[in-house]
Amino acid sequence: MKIINPATGVTIKTLRDDSDISLMEKFKLLRVGQRQWIKIPLPERVKIIGKFNELLEKNIEKLAAVLTSETGKPLQQSRNEINGARARVQWMVDNAEKYLADEWVTNTDTLKEKITYEPLGVICNISAWNYPYLVGVNVFIPALLAGNGVLYKPSEYAILTALQIETLLVRAGVDPNAFKVGIGGKYAGEALLNIPFDGYFFTGSYKTGQFIYEKVAKKMVPCQMELGGKDPLYVTDDITDIAAVAAGTADGAFYNNGQSCCAVERIYVHEKVYDEYVTEFVKAVRSWKLGLPTDEGVYFGALTRPEQLEVLEGQVKDALIRGATLLLGGKRIEHDGNFFEPTVLTHVHNKMKVMQEESFGPIIGIMKVQSDEDAIHLMNETEYGLTASVYSNSQARAEEILSQVNSGTGYWNCCDRVTAGLPWAGRKHSGFGATLSHQGMRAFTKTKSWQMKP
Numbered sequence: 291m292k293i294i295n296p297a298t299g300v301t302i303k304t305l306r307d308d309s310d311i312s313l314m315e316k317f318k319l320l321r322v323g324q325r326q327w328i329k330i331p332l333p334e335r336v337k338i339i340g341k342f343n344e345l346l347e348k349n350i351e352k353l354a355a356v357l358t359s360e361t362g363k364p365l366q367q368s369r370n371e372i373n374g375a376r377a378r379v380q381w382m383v384d385n386a387e388k389y390l391a392d393e394w395v396t397n398t399d400t401l402k403e404k405i406t407y408e409p410l411g412v413i414c415n416i417s418a419w420n421y422p423y424l425v426g427v428n429v430f431i432p433a434l435l436a437g438n439g440v441l442y443k444p445s446e447y448a449i450l451t452a453l454q455i456e457t458l459l460v461r462a463g464v465d466p467n468a469f470k471v472g473i474g475g476k477y478a479g480e481a482l483l484n485i486p487f488d489g490y491f492f493t494g495s496y497k498t499g500q501f502i503y504e505k506v507a508k509k510m511v512p513c514q515m516e517l518g519g520k521d522p523l524y525v526t527d528d529i530t531d532i533a534a535v536a537a538g539t540a541d542g543a544f545y546n547n548g549q550s551c552c553a554v555e556r557i558y559v560h561e562k563v564y565d566e567y568v569t570e571f572v573k574a575v576r577s578w579k580l581g582l583p584t585d586e587g588v589y590f591g592a593l594t595r596p597e598q599l600e601v602l603e604g605q606v607k608d609a610l611i612r613g614a615t616l617l618l619g620g621k622r623i624e625h626d627g628n629f630f631e632p633t634v635l636t637h638v639h640n641k642m643k644v645m646q647e648e649s650f651g652p653i654i655g656i657m658k659v660q661s662d663e664d665a666i667h668l669m670n671e672t673e674y675g676l677t678a679s680v681y682s683n684s685q686a687r688a689e690e691i692l693s694q695v696n697s698g699t700g701y702w703n704c705c706d707r708v709t710a711g712l713p714w715a716g717r718k719h720s721g722f723g724a725t726l727s728h729q730g731m732r733a734f735t736k737t738k739s740w741q742m743k744p
C-alpha cells in the first residue's frame with residue numbers, strides 16, 4: 291500500500307496491507323489483551339488515557355506534520371484538530387468514572403438493585419480520514435476506558451496517523467494487545483466483517499455503512515453508524531450583521547476544504563437579506579488563501595482523495611445545465627496534487643446534485659427563499675439528517691424552525707461544530723447510535739441488571 295501526499299502526488303511511505311490471516315492474528319491477541327486490560331481498575335485506565343492526552347500535546351508539531359502529509363489538510367487545521375481531540379479526550383477522562391460507575395437503584399435491607407456497565411469485549415472500529423483524530427477518539431478512547439480491546443482500522447488515507455496514535459497509546463500505558471491498528475482499505479475492511487468481534491463502530495459514507503450494517507446484522511452484536519450529511523443552513527431576514535454571518539457560515543462550508551461530515555452543504559437565505567449575504571459570502575471566500583498545506587496562512591489545502599475532484603466537477607456541470615449561476619471557482623486546479631477552486635453557485639434548486647448529494651469538497655449552493663416555511667420544507671428535503679443550522683436574532687424563532695427539521699443536531703447562530711458533552715448522532719442516512727456525551731461513553735458497554743435479596 292502506497293501512502294501518497296495528496297498535495298504533491300509524491301509517495302511518502304509504502305506499507306504492507308493486513309491480510310485476512312494477519313487480521314485474525316491481531317484479533318486473537320486482542321482477545322487475550324482485553325482480559326488483561328479489564329483487570330486494570332477504571333481509575334488507572336483513566337490515568338493512562340490522561341497520559342496519552344499529554345503525549346498528544348507534547349508531540350503536536352510532529353503529529354500535525356504527519357496528518358498534513360497524508361490528508362492535505364493545512365498545517366494549522368491539523369494542529370486545531372489535535373487540540374480539538376485533546377479537549378474531547380479530557381472530557382472523557384473527567385467523566386468516565388461518573389458514567390461507567392455502578393448505579394444503585396434500590397439499596398434496602400430486603401432488596402438491592404444495581405446496574406453495572408461491562409465492556410462489550412473486543413470491538414472493531416472502521417473509520418474515516420477527514421478528521422482521524424476527532425472521529426478516532428470518539429470511539430477508541432471511550433471503548434478503552436470501558437475496558438474493551440479495540441481493532442482500529444483507519445481509512446487508507448490516514449494510516450500513518452493511526453500508527454502514531456498506537457505508539458502513543460502504548461507509550462502511555464495501554465496494553466499493546468488491547469489496541470491494534472488494522473492496515474488496509476476496502477479489502478481489509480471487508481475481512482474484518484468475517485471476524486467475530488463483539489461490536490462494530492463505523493464512521494464513513496452511507497454506502498459503505500449500509501454494506502457493513504447488512505453484513506454485521508447476522509452476528510447480533512451492537513453496530514453503530516456515523517455517516518455522511520447534506521447539512522442545511524438557513525439565514526433568516528432578522529440578522530443584523532450580515533457580513534459577520536456570511537463569513538461565519540462560509541467558514542462552516544469551507545473549513546477543511548468542506549471535508550467535514552457536518553460541513554454546511556446547502557444554504558437557504560431569506561430574500562430580504564439574500565443579495566447582501568451573497569456579496570459578503572463571496573468576499574469572505576475570496577479572502578482565504580489557497581496553496582500548499584505546509585505553507586503557513588493557507589486556508590484551502592489539497593483534497594485528500596483524488597476521486598472527489600470528479601464528483602465536484604460533476605456537481606458543477608449538473609448545476610450549470612439546470613440553470614445555476616457560477617459566482618466563483620468551478621474547476622480543478624492544474625497542479626500536482628488534488629486541488630479544486632473554492633466554488634460558489636447561486637440560482638440553485640433542490641433537484642440539483644449539489645443540493646442533494648454529499649459534496650465533501652469546497653463547493654456550496656446558495657438558494658433564495660421567501661419564508662421560514664419554505665426553508666423548513668427545503669431543509670427537510672434530503673435523505674440525510676446529521677445537523678441543521680439557523681441564523682437569526684431570535685432564539686425562539688430559531689428553535690421553532692429547528693424543532694421541525696429532522697436532524698440529530700440543531701445549531702442556532704453557529705454551525706459545523708461538535709462538542710464532547712452532547713450526543714453526536716445522525717438520523718436517516720446519516721446513521722444511528724451516538725458517540726460523545728454519556729451516551730457515547732456507554733455505547734461500548736453492555737448493562738447488567740442486578741436484583742439481589744439479602
Ligand code: NAD
Pocket residue numbers: 416417418419420421425443444445446474475476477478479480493494495496497498499501502516517518519550551552648650676714716720721
Ligand atoms: P468510506 O465509506 O469510503 O470509508 C470509510 C472506511 O470504510 C475506510 O476505513 C474504508 O477503508 C472502509 N471501507 C471501504 N469499503 C469497505 C467495505 N466494503 N467494507 C468494510 N470497510 C470498507 O468513507 P470515507 O471517504 O473514509 O469518509 C468520508 C465519509 O465519512 C463522508 O460521507 C463523511 O460525511 C463521513 N463521516 C461521518 C462522520 C460522522 O460523525 N457522522 C464523521 C466523519 C466522516
